[in-house]
Amino acid sequence: MSGVKTSGVQQVTVTPDEIDLRLDRWFKRRFPGVNHIRLEKLLRTGQVRVDGGRVKANHRLAVGQVIRVPPLEESTEKRPPKRTLVMSDRDVEELQGMVLYKDDDLIAINKPSGLAVQGGTKTDRHLDGMLDALQFEADERPRLVHRLDRDTSGVMVLARSARAAAWLGKLFQSREMEKFYWALVVGQPKHPAGTISAALAKAGDAGRQKMVWDDEDGKKAVTDYRIVEEAGGKVTWLELSPQTGRTHQLRAHCALLNTPILGDRKYVGHSRTTPDSGLLSEIGDKLCLHARQLMIPMQGRKPLVLTAPLSPHMARAFAQFGFEEREGGE
Numbered sequence: 290m291s292g293v294k295t296s297g298v299q300q301v302t303v304t305p306d307e308i309d310l311r312l313d314r315w316f317k318r319r320f321p322g323v324n325h326i327r328l329e330k331l332l333r334t335g336q337v338r339v340d341g342g343r344v345k346a347n348h349r350l351a352v353g354q355v356i357r358v359p360p361l362e363e364s365t366e367k368r369p370p371k372r373t374l375v376m377s378d379r380d381v382e383e384l385q386g387m388v389l390y391k392d393d394d395l396i397a398i399n400k401p402s403g404l405a406v407q408g409g410t411k412t413d414r415h416l417d418g419m420l421d422a423l424q425f426e427a428d429e430r431p432r433l434v435h436r437l438d439r440d441t442s443g444v445m446v447l448a449r450s451a452r453a454a455a456w457l458g459k460l461f462q463s464r465e466m467e468k469f470y471w472a473l474v475v476g477q478p479k480h481p482a483g484t485i486s487a488a489l490a491k492a493g494d495a496g497r498q499k500m501v502w503d504d505e506d507g508k509k510a511v512t513d514y515r516i517v518e519e520a521g522g523k524v525t526w527l528e529l530s531p532q533t534g535r536t537h538q539l540r541a542h543c544a545l546l547n548t549p550i551l552g553d554r555k556y557v558g559h560s561r562t563t564p565d566s567g568l569l570s571e572i573g574d575k576l577c578l579h580a581r582q583l584m585i586p587m588q589g590r591k592p593l594v595l596t597a598p599l600s601p602h603m604a605r606a607f608a609q610f611g612f613e614e615r616e617g618g619e
Contacts, residue, residue, distance in 0.1 A: 297360035313346040353458015394453040399597040442600035443580025467584040473577035474548040482515035520610040551577040
């Protein structure tokens with residue numbers, strides 16, 4: 290459980306997998322011993338609050354919001370899963386070597402492709418379980434405030450306190466924080482720049498699910514894109530700027546352009562173009578999607594710009610096609 294205790298009161302930060310969850314359902318998941326009648330009383334008396342304010346049981350949660358939970362009988366609390374993993378000195382050294390930037394509020398890392406952000410079925414090694422290695426001199430363990438797919442590399446931000454988690458969580462849900470991704474896609478979009486607005490919904494059986502365009506039941510998903518450079522129409526370097534944060538949004542939207550991301554086996558079926566098998570072998574058959582840059586607005590001063598160098602497999606792919614790693618393709 291992500292949170293701190295003060296005199297028996299818990300200040301629990303909403304995690305990325307709890308986005309848009311109703312408060313009553315959040316309590317059922319976290320504290321199954323607290324029934325609905327008791328929760329309503331705690332809300333009515335102001336003992337349960339969200340970001341310091343009174344809310345109703347049907348309040349929808351946002352990442353980074355802090356929920357005040359009063360002292361509860363030990364028998365009613367759901368014991369949190371043990372998240373910390375056993376790490377070797379090499380693990381700690383590698384994780385700390387990913388740090389791009391650190392201040393009192395946040396840590397930015399360059400997440401490698403292949404590292405899961407959170408645990409799940411058959412996922413024992415993940416970033417969330419190793420965050421103790423990034424606590425450094427802070428009083429609190431770092432907190433996740435957003436996610437990247439396991440196969441996506443690049444900039445990830447971690448909050449160093451509950452207060453910072455609330456601030457960053459709100460920024461990630463707003464359009465104030467600018468996000469830029471680099472992708473190598475198969476083929477070339479028809480237009481040099483544009484906006485993809487296609488609602489996305491999950492489809493397929495468990496374990497084989499992917500996001501599909503569904504205006505009726507899907508959630509709004511918007512991505513701005515532009516061509517930075519292309520290699521004879523075979524592979525194109527795109528800069529992508531998501532305005533929403535849906536699961537697999539960039540991968541699904543690129544596929545809808547009929548230019549799936551190089552190395553993306555899940556969405557490649559949308560394309561009439563087949564990537565060169567030799568190149569896929571050269572890059573290790575990895576997804577060529579990289580969270581290149583975050584621009585975080587800072588009150589009273591210039592935005593904080595966080596930039597992550599390309600992952601090794603994408604650097605090899607760039608060299609293969611004669612692309613030079615530089616901002617804006619200048």
